[in-house]
Amino acid sequence: MTGRDAPDRRERPASAIAAAAFGVSVLGAAGFAAVYAAGGQTQLEGLTLAVAFAGIAFGLSVWARRLLPTGGYVEEHEPFDSRPTDLRLAAEALTGPESPVRRRGLLTMLALALGALGGAALFPLRSLLPFDRVRPVHALRTTPWAAGVRLVRADGTPVRPADVPDGSVLTVFPEGHRDRGDVPAFAVRLDPARFTVPPSGGEVAGVVVHSLLCTHAGCPVALYLQGTARVLCPCHQSTFDLLAGARPIAGPASRALPGLPITVDADGYLVATGDFTAPPGAGFWSLK
Amino acid sequence: MITRWLLRRLARSVDDRLRTAPVVRRVLAAVFPDHWSFMLGEIALYSFVVLVLTGVFLTLFFAPSTADTVYTGAYAPLDGARTSAAYASTVRLSFDIRAGLLMRQSHHWAALLFVGAIVLHLLRIFFTGAFRRPREMNWLIGVTMLALALFNGFTGYSIPDDLLSGTGLRILYSVTQSIPLVGEWLVFLAAGGEFPTDEMVPRMFVSHVLLVPAVLAALIAIHLGILIRQKHSQFPGPGRTENNVVGSLFWPSYTVRTLALFAWVLAVTFALGGLAQINPVWIYGPFDPAQATSPAQPDWYVAWGDGALRLFPAVEFRIFGQLVPSPFLPGVVFGGLTFAGLYLWPFLDRRHGRDRLAHQLLDPPRAHPARLGFGVAVLALFAVLLAAAADDVIATILRVPVLDVLAILRVLALALPVPAGVTAYLVARALRANGGRGVGDLTRADVRSAGRLVCVGSPVGGAPTGIGTPEGTAEPVDADRVELWRDRTGLWRWRYRGASVSLTANRAYPSRAEAERAARTAYGDLSVWEVAPPGGRPGAPAAVAARAGRAAGRVGGYLALAAVAFWRARRDRRR
Numbered sequence: 001m002t003g004r005d006a007p008d009r010r011e012r013p014a015s016a017i018a019a020a021a022f023g024v025s026v027l028g029a030a031g032f033a034a035v036y037a038a039g040g041q042t043q044l045e046g047l048t049l050a051v052a053f054a055g056i057a058f059g060l061s062v063w064a065r066r067l068l069p070t071g072g073y074v075e076e077h078e079p080f081d082s083r084p085t086d087l088r089l090a091a092e093a094l095t096g097p098e099s100p101v102r103r104r105g106l107l108t109m110l111a112l113a114l115g116a117l118g119g120a121a122l123f124p125l126r127s128l129l130p131f132d133r134v135r136p137v138h139a140l141r142t143t144p145w146a147a148g149v150r151l152v153r154a155d156g157t158p159v160r161p162a163d164v165p166d167g168s169v170l171t172v173f174p175e176g177h178r179d180r181g182d183v184p185a186f187a188v189r190l191d192p193a194r195f196t197v198p199p200s201g202g203e204v205a206g207v208v209v210h211s212l213l214c215t216h217a218g219c220p221v222a223l224y225l226q227g228t229a230r231v232l233c234p235c236h237q238s239t240f241d242l243l244a245g246a247r248p249i250a251g252p253a254s255r256a257l258p259g260l261p262i263t264v265d266a267d268g269y270l271v272a273t274g275d276f277t278a279p280p281g282a283g284f285w286s287l288k
Numbered sequence: 289m290i291t292r293w294l295l296r297r298l299a300r301s302v303d304d305r306l307r308t309a310p311v312v313r314r315v316l317a318a319v320f321p322d323h324w325s326f327m328l329g330e331i332a333l334y335s336f337v338v339l340v341l342t343g344v345f346l347t348l349f350f351a352p353s354t355a356d357t358v359y360t361g362a363y364a365p366l367d368g369a370r371t372s373a374a375y376a377s378t379v380r381l382s383f384d385i386r387a388g389l390l391m392r393q394s395h396h397w398a399a400l401l402f403v404g405a406i407v408l409h410l411l412r413i414f415f416t417g418a419f420r421r422p423r424e425m426n427w428l429i430g431v432t433m434l435a436l437a438l439f440n441g442f443t444g445y446s447i448p449d450d451l452l453s454g455t456g457l458r459i460l461y462s463v464t465q466s467i468p469l470v471g472e473w474l475v476f477l478a479a480g481g482e483f484p485t486d487e488m489v490p491r492m493f494v495s496h497v498l499l500v501p502a503v504l505a506a507l508i509a510i511h512l513g514i515l516i517r518q519k520h521s522q523f524p525g526p527g528r529t530e531n532n533v534v535g536s537l538f539w540p541s542y543t544v545r546t547l548a549l550f551a552w553v554l555a556v557t558f559a560l561g562g563l564a565q566i567n568p569v570w571i572y573g574p575f576d577p578a579q580a581t582s583p584a585q586p587d588w589y590v591a592w593g594d595g596a597l598r599l600f601p602a603v604e605f606r607i608f609g610q611l612v613p614s615p616f617l618p619g620v621v622f623g624g625l626t627f628a629g630l631y632l633w634p635f636l637d638r639r640h641g642r643d644r645l646a647h648q649l650l651d652p653p654r655a656h657p658a659r660l661g662f663g664v665a666v667l668a669l670f671a672v673l674l675a676a677a678a679d680d681v682i683a684t685i686l687r688v689p690v691l692d693v694l695a696i697l698r699v700l701a702l703a704l705p706v707p708a709g710v711t712a713y714l715v716a717r718a719l720r721a722n723g724g725r726g727v728g729d730l731t732r733a734d735v736r737s738a739g740r741l742v743c744v745g746s747p748v749g750g751a752p753t754g755i756g757t758p759e760g761t762a763e764p765v766d767a768d769r770v771e772l773w774r775d776r777t778g779l780w781r782w783r784y785r786g787a788s789v790s791l792t793a794n795r796a797y798p799s800r801a802e803a804e805r806a807a808r809t810a811y812g813d814l815s816v817w818e819v820a821p822p823g824g825r826p827g828a829p830a831a832v833a834a835r836a837g838r839a840a841g842r843v844g845g846y847l848a849l850a851a852v853a854f855w856r857a858r859r860d861r862r863r
Contacts, residue, residue, distance in 0.1 A: 015352070016297075040386035042393075046562005049390070050555045057551030060527040064544040074784055074791035075319035075533045076810035077519050077648055106353055128477040128854075136472035140465075141484045172579050179857070181483045184578035212578055217597065217615050219455055220580045234582035235459060236598045237680065237690050250691050254602035254614050282462030282603065283613025284472050 018059040024172040025055025036096025056157040070127055100209035137286045140281045144177040145260060151187065151209065154178070161205045164189045169224045170230070170277050171212060174272065184212035185260050187270070194284060197245035200277040204270065209260040210246045211280035214238050216253035216280040231257075248280060255283065310525040316539035317794040325416075327549055328409040333508065334553040335402035342395040342561075343497065348562050349385055351377035352493035354449060354486045363570055371449075371574040373538025374489045378448040379570050399441050401557060403589040410515030414633070414663055417651040419520050421644065424634040426514050429631045433507050438589055440500040444491040445567060445587060454575030456586050459597070463619035468612055484577060499602055523650050525770075526789045530648045534791055534808035583680045596622050599698055655718035664852075665709025672701040770807045771819045772800065782807045783822075784814075 028051030034045045042043030082090075095101050133139070150158045151172040164170050167187040177183050187209045199208040218232045219235035229242045231247070246257035258276035265271045279287055297847065303309050351357075351373040359366050359376040361384040371379075381388040413419050419427035425766030442460065446453040461483045465471045514540035519533050528534045560566075571582055586594050600618035604611065610810075637659060638644060653660050675682065676697045685688035706819055713755060772782045779796035780803035804816060 036387060040675075042387075042564050044388045044392070044559050045387055045390045046560075050559035050562065052553045053555035053558060057298070057548050057555050060544050060551060063559075064541060064548055068541045069542060070536055070541060071322050071534075071536060072790070072792060073319050073537055073794045074527065074810060075317070075794045076806045077533055078809055079647060080518075091854060112773065125477065129473075129480055133476075133481050136476040136482075139476070140472060141441075148816060159413065173578070179577070181577040216613075219579055222580045223582060231324040232690075234407030234580050234680070236594075237694060239600075239691070250761050251694070252597060252600055252602050252614050253619070254604040261715060274747050282465055282615065283611050284465050285468050285610050285612075286612045 011277050015063055018062045018067070021054070021055045021059030021062065025052050027060065028052030028055055032074075061288055062197055062199075082252070119224060137284075140182075140284055141287075143182045143275055143280060144174045144180060145185075145272045145275045147271075147273050148265075149264070149272045150175040150177075150265070151185075151260075151282045152274065158267075159187065160268050161207045161270060165225050172209065172270075185209050185276075186212045186221075186226070186231075188229075188242060188254065194229070194243050196243055198246070199259050201240075201258065201261045202263075206266055207262070207270070208242065209262050210240075210242070210257040211260070213255060213257075213281035214253055215248070215281065215283065216251070216256040221257065292524055293561075313795070315538070317520070318540060318795050319533045319535050320539040320542045321533060321535040323519050323523060325412045325598070326520065327546075327706055328405055328412055330546055330549055332402055332405035333512075334550045335398050335405055335730065336504065336508065337550070338398040338554060338557050339395060339402060340393045340501065342398065343501075345391045346381065346395060347497055349377060349381050349388060350374070350425050350447070350493075352447060354484075354489050355527075366570060369574075372489070374447060374449040375569065375574040382570060390558070390561050391821075392561075393555045393564070393566050394427060395444070396566045397560040397564070398557045399444060400566075400587065400589070401553070403437050403441060404840075405433075406430075406437055410434065410630075411663075411667075415653040415660060416521075417637070417647065417656060418637070419634045420647045421634075422518055422646045423514075423521070426518075428509055429507050429511050429514075431627065433511070435627060436500050436504050436507075438649045439498055440504070441587060442590055443496040443500070447489055447492050447496060448567075448569045448576050449489055450569035451572040451579060452581050452584060453589055453845070454484070454579050454731070456582055457488070459578075459594070459615075462613075463593075463597070463615045466613040466616040467620055468607065469695050476514075484575070495675075519646050519648075520620055521650050527784050527786045528649065529811060530646075530677060531667065531812065537619045537794060558669065559759065566842065576666070583678075583684070585678055585681065588674065592670050592673040593619065593623055593675035595673035596678075598678045598679060598694065599701055601698075642725050654716035654719040657713045657720065660716045661709040661713030663707040664712035666704040667766070668708035669701060672697055672704055706857070737785075768811075768814055770816045771822075772803055772816055773821045774800070775821050784811060 029226050031048035032045060032052060035048055043050050053275045098157050099108070129136075133222050134142075151175070152158050152175045153245055154171060154173065156175075156178070158175070159170065159172060166189055168187045168263055170186050174180075174183050178250045184241075187207055189206050190208060192203060192206055199210075213223075214221050214233040214235065216233065216236055216238045219233050220230040220238060221233045221238070222233040223234055224230075225232060230239050231242060231246075233251065233253070236252050238253035240253070240257050241249045246259065248254055248256065258278040258280050260276055261273040262270050263273050296703070297309075299312075321568075352373060356370055357373040357376040359369050359371055359379055362365060362382050363379055366379055367636045371815055380394075381392055383389070413427065413430070442456070446457045446685040461475055461479065464478070465475045466475060478491070479485050480491070493572040520535075520536070522533055525534065536545075573579075585591065589855050593822055596618040597615060600614070600622075603617055606612065627718040640658065641656070651659075679693045679697060680690050683693045686693070766787045768784070770782055771785055772780065777796075779798060780800050781796050782793045782803050784807075786806065793803070793806060795806075797806065805815075807816060
């Protein structure tokens with residue numbers, strides 16, 4: 001209304017500021033293009049782009065605050081109840097004599113057909129789990145660990161009992177199944193005299209092997225506390241006492257880490273004598 | 289001048305075909321309330337736009353596959369390493385594609401901002417009672433969008449197939465697997481097998497870039513459509529009723545303001561994306577089921593779930609011999625209760641307050657002590673859960689055993705919410721009782737905007753200083769009233785005159801009856817006075833300048849037409 005065509009004293013500096021801000025934005029954009037063309041550098045790219053947008057933002061903010069009216073307007077707000085006539089006419093139009101709503105029998109059959117179709121449409125969802133894959137319960141209960149399967153390191157080399165270091169744990173896998181999610185285990189050397197509960201998988205010269213996966217949410221229990229012979233899960237701080245059959249002693253886990261029954265084969269390498277003593281990792285409904 | 293002429297020609301030709309003028313006139317004149325908290329939802333909207341823009345760039349380079357690949361490129365520590373295609377392409381995006389890292393980091397920062405703005409927006413709606421009738425529908429849509437935003441954030445940071453996100457994914461897998469009866473089948477159908485599978489990354493990718501964004505876009509459209517239809521709610525104040533909206537016009541004030549906000553959001557996300565490192569997957573390394581990072585913290589918006597998993601005691605039990613694993617209660621039940629509570633809140637609140645009326649006026653938070661107290665208690669619990677997700681970091685910083693931190697946080701989670709809620713409840717009651725303005729008083733900002741109205745609108749008895757409000761020597765009025773007048777162009781206008789403010793109607797009306805009907809809708813049975821047009825000054829210089837401008841525009845337009853004609857003639861001659 002006023003002030004658009006005849007800028008008053010108040011708005012001249014404001015429009016100068018806004019114009020200057022837009023000018024800075026031009027510089028920012030040019031700077032971004034230059035940085036990109038010169039080979040790119042993440043910090044400078046971000047900075048120049050931010051300057052370009054901040055210039056526009058600041059200019060528009062000044063424009064909005066100093067050159068445009070703030071407040072002072074009112075708009076009526078009709079209540080949302082329709083007039084009774086409108087309601088009645090709408091209802092009549094919907095349920096009038098020719099309305100499909102009146103054909104009860106037809107509607108029932110149509111609903112039945114659509115329902116059947118909807119039910120049938122659910123079936124292809126089963127394809128999400130291919131039919132050649134193992135069914136969930138069986139897959140969760142079993143792992144490739146079996147009698148005679150060698151324990152290997154991450155690089156595939158087999159392990160002798162003497163290879164298990166004293167102060168740390170050694171992550172081991174079943175030979176040929178390095179990438180499976182449920183197989184990781186760890187071997188650790190403990191003093192058999194300190195066991196308060198015998199290890200569930202037995203021991204060979206003080207070496208015991210347990211599943212690496214936390215029984216709470218399946219994270220690898222990667223932190224070994226040597227002095228107390230405990231392992232700690234970095235995800236939710238479940239702690240397992242390896243001297244007491246890898247029982248959970250703190251945190252949200254409530255089942256012991258399954259043990260891996262082991263022995264030594266003819267070549268002196270560690271081999272499993274069967275699968276874990278219980279399904280490894282997080283629990284599930286049909287876990288026995 | 290020439291732009292104005294072009295705009296008018298364009299508008300005319302569109303209107304000839306669609307008759308848009310009445311709609312456009314209404315939309316441009318829509319009134320938005322002046323309060324900063326109404327901008328929070330817009331920040332979420334603009335973050336979504338930034339997410340789409342930067343995300344499209346990322347999809348052009350990201351390979352959603354876990355196929356074995358050898359990374360070769362500028363990042364020396366991984367050069368020649370065998371990783372999944374997803375991980376290799378993410379490292380390539382970060383180091384070998386120009387501006388790739390900027391886009392990746394800006395995308396991630398925008399995601400954090402997106403969820404943050406949604407949560408703050410939700411809190412504003414919650415504490416001011418904006419979810420009440422008639423806005424329950426938009427509350428439900430909003431909560432759905434929050435859930436989708438959390439899910440999409442999670443899939444987004446899981447698809448690079450790095451060590452940290454792989455661990456997070458494994459936790460989500462385990463939590464889903466813990467659902468009685470269906471959990472095992474659910475995870476196997478979702479992931480295509482036992483964790484980890486090759487299908488996970490491509491499936492999450494499709495969900496992240498197509499399914500969820502499409503649903504979000506549709507929900508945003510519905511959310512805004514309902515908002516436009518229902519108009520904004522507003523805080524109580526002088527001249528504000530259940531049947532009007534008081535504030536600034538959409539055009540030009542809010543158009544410029546909202547564009548400024550959009551540019552601010554872009555500026556902040558790109559500044560963060562360029563300067564602040566986030567999710568450096570090349571440091572975490574590729575995913576390996578036998579390794580984990582320590583410390584391991586998820587993004588903040590899922591951290592409350594992780595905190596709940598850490599804090600909740602080891603409770604596992606059997607039903608009919610079947611196992612209900614320990615993540616079920618803190619993961620599935622607590623998460624489910626959180627969202628069930630959010631979905632049901634408008635209806636619980638309605639039942640509690642026995643309030644079925646439609647509301648346009650918001651509650652200042654203290655006007656509803658029970659709601660405030662409950663909200664503060666829940667927030668206190670979630671604050672403890674967020675802290676719990678970082679318990680190992682806290683332990684490292686304070687040099688105390690992590691299990692001690694855990695024990696203290698467990699006590700806090702039980703002991704903090706109730707006193708916090710009760711304190712909030714009592715403070716609110718005290719404030720309400722003595723009518724004082726003080727602690728936790730959100731309407732302080734409201735007072736400020738009312739103060740602005742006094743100096744910019746036309747104050748009673750004061751000198752008119754306004755831009756864009758009818759200027760008039762306003763003699764003091766005894767009682768609030770509506771003034772109606774016919775302006776020089778023959779259109780009818782009206783305004784509200786109160787003791788402290790004067791509010792102008794946002795539109796002009798062709799007839800007196802229409803103007804009066806609008807005024808009566810807004811102000812019920814306030815007395816309507818027909819008055820002489822306020823603002824005696826005709827503003828001659830302005831009119832002259834405008835006329836001169838229009839003339840110049842016309843001349844410019846003719847010159848342009850002449851130039852076009854001349855150019856065409858020359859082209860024809862050349863043929």
